[in-house]
Amino acid sequence: MRHLNPGETLQNGRYTINSILGAGGFGITYLAIENLSGTQLAIKTLNATVQGKPNFSDLQNQFIKEAFLLAKCSHPHVVTVHNVFNEDGLWYMVMEYIKGYDLSVYLQQKGILKENDGLTIIQKIGEALIYVHSQGFLHRDIKPHNILLPPNTLEAKLIDFGIAREFTAGETRTHTGYLTEGYAPPEQYEEKAKRDTYTDVYALAATLYNILTDQVPIPAQYRSYAALPPPQQFNNKISDRVNNAILKGMELKPANRPQTIQEFLSLLSPINKGGQRGDKPVQKPRRDVIYNVSTPVNNVPTPQQKREDLSSDRNVDYGRLRDFLKAGKWQEADKETAKVMLQAANPSENGWLREDDIDNFPCTDLRTINQLWLDYSEGxxxxxxxxxxxxxxxxxxxxxxKVWQAFGDQVGWRKGGSWLSYKDITFNTSGGVGHLPVYLRCCWCVFGMGWMRMEYCGLWSLLSRRDL
Structure with missing residues (x-):
């Protein structure tokens, strides 16, 4: 298994690794330099966890297929692939490096977008999808994480074609089970179902819902008993036209949605009916480069310069937490997290966090703690x-x-329908995405005064903080 460190080179010194750009359950993306030209590039490959899986060969074939898909695409709002190569049995995809952040990080840092800005971004991603569909493929994973936004511009780029698939209109086929809850339509939960361009319509509408409200839509499988709140419920500045278009695009029955991206875009901007919006001429695939070829990457940014940012509004020393995380001492880091959060919250003499303490927890300290965990776990x-x-x-x-139990199942805090005790928690990177930190869920150590179950304090309040 191979993990690249800063300073390592690939392809006989052609590329030098600089830092990690993002990582997820399957892939990892590095910032690199092409030494001859001095150009910054992004290099993506399968992460160390996937490299150790018994079905690694199948996953790498999917990775290669993504590269070929991207290699066929030449569109201003689709990330460009420059080169793909194999080194020591592992495939790498060299792509253009886009400075800036994905839309999910933009929301964390700057809050919800103005309606016109959100529509501009969705228009550009819609144009990219129209092009992708014209090539005979569905993206199937449209979400804010997979849209990159360069600084000081709305020229968004669509990335991550790891679960993209060919489609034939009206044909029922067997599909893989990869999806992102909140953005995937009902048909993506079915192994065999008809899928068409309306599948990406749902996800694009869900993405617009999120960037205008900062709320992840209710997952499709829960909407049979929990109605989808209109986006205007969270943001009263959303116009009736856009509110209704989003709800139409997220209809549960495919037949009730706009059938194409063009139709959805026309609902958002009905003034332009002459084809100017969402109906631009399709560009032909590039044929001037020979390409050889991921699976989903969440693109959680882990810039190296952040690793030494131990800022605190309460003069808390986060050095020990950083050192534990850097050394991969996950349980020690987990307990240290509880300790420093108690210090930063400045709680009462009882020595535990109450819901008010969580609500008033200093933003700077929360971001420092969170960023340290992101950085040293590769997202x-x-x-x-x-x-x-x-x-x-x-x-x-x-x-x-019901939601809390589903969350516990998802992150691995529950097994067989029962909550795990702290001693049964896995403290390594095989624990699953979101598995740590966990100490806050299980209990608070009250410095010699016993234990307090965190469920009663409202950990869900922490997970609803907008500054995370």
């Missing part, structure tokens, strides 16, 4: 990772037993 652990999963399942700041 696998951290409160913001847990927040994303929790909200995908329909979680809010208010306790809901």
């Amino acid at each position: 696998k652990f951290g409160f913001s990772v847990q927040k994303e999963i929790y909200q995908r399942l329909g979680g809010t700041r208010y306790y809901n037993q």
Whole structure:
């Protein structure tokens, strides 16, 4: 298994690794330099965990297929592949490096987008999807994480074609089970179902829902007993036209949705009926480069310069937490997280966190703790990772037993329908995405005064913080 470190080179010194750009359950993306030209590039490959899986060969074939899909695409709003190569049995995909962040990080840092800005981004991604569909493929994983936004511009780019598939209109086929809850339509939960361009319509509408409200839509499989709140419920500045278009695009029955991206875009901007919006001429695939070829990457940013940012509004020393994480001492880091959070919250003499303490927890300290977990787990652990999963399942700041249990199942805190005790928790990177930190869920150590179950304090309040 191979993990690249800063300074390592690939392809006989052609590329030098700089840092990690993002990582997820399957892939990892590095920032690299092409030494001859001095150009910054992004290099993507399968992560160390996937390299150790028994079905690694199948997963790598999917990775190669993604590269070929991207190699066929030449569109201003689809990330460009420059080169793909195999080294020591592992495939790498060299892509253009786009400075900036994905839309999920933009929301964390700057909050919801203005309606016009959100529509501009969705228009550009819609144009990219129209092109992708014209090549005979569905993307099947449209979400804010897979849309990159360069700084000071709305020229968004679509990335991650790891679960893209060919489609034939009206044909029922067997499909893989990869999906992102909150953005995937009902048909993606079925192994055999008809899928067409309306499948990406649902996800694009869900993405617009999220970037205008900062709320992950209720996952499709729960909408039979929990109605989807209109986006205007969370943001009253959303126009009636856009509110209704989003709800139409997220209809559960495919036949009730706009059948194409063009139709959906026309609902958002009906003024332009002459084809100017969402109906641009399709570009032909590039044939000037020979390409050889991932699976989903969450693109959680882990810039190296952040690793030494131990900022605190309460003069808390986060050095020990950083050192434990850096050394991969996950259980020690987990307990240290509880300790420093108690210090930063400045709790009462009782020595535990109450819901008010969570609500008033200093933003700087919360971001420092979260970023340390993200950095040293390569985007696998951290409160913001847990927040994303929790909200995908329909979680809010208010306790809901069904959602909370589903969350526990998802992150591996429950097995066989029962909550695991702290001693049974797995403290390594095989624990699953969002598995750590966990100490806050199990209990708070009250410095010699016993234990307090965190369920009663409202960990769900922490996972609903907008500054995560």
